Amino acid sequence: MLSFFQKKTIQQAILKEVSRGGQVFFVHNKVQNIRSLVSLIQEVCPFVSVDFLHGQEKGVAIEKKNGSFYFKKTRCFGCF
Numbered sequence: 001m002l003s004f005f006q007k008k009t010i011q012q013a014i015l016k017e018v019s020r021g022g023q024v025f026f027v028h029n030k031v032q033n034i035r036s037l038v039s040l041i042q043e044v045c046p047f048v049s050v051d052f053l054h055g056q057e058k059g060v061a062i063e064k065k066n067g068s069f070y071f072k073k074t075r076c077f078g079c080f
Contacts, residue, residue, distance in 0.1 A: 011044040014076055018048050023069065024076040031056060037078050045076065052078035 031054045051074045068074040
């Protein structure tokens with residue numbers, strides 16, 4: 001789903017996908033404030049496990065986070 005940034009739209013899309021057993025891949029364009037995006041998602045979807053990943057992280061962290069998403073421990077993934 002591609003949409004302008006609206007909390008309610010984001011919340012509805014994430015909850016719909018997670019409720020059917022799916023996962024969400026959220027693309028963000030600024031590594032500097034990706035933590036703020038994750039905080040916002042946690043605010044509107046407090047029962048959904050959320051994490052983020054960007055290419056400036058160490059290889060071990062990237063592998064661990066990718067594994068968590070792959071095995072559905074993380075349901076919503078924000079990426080730069």
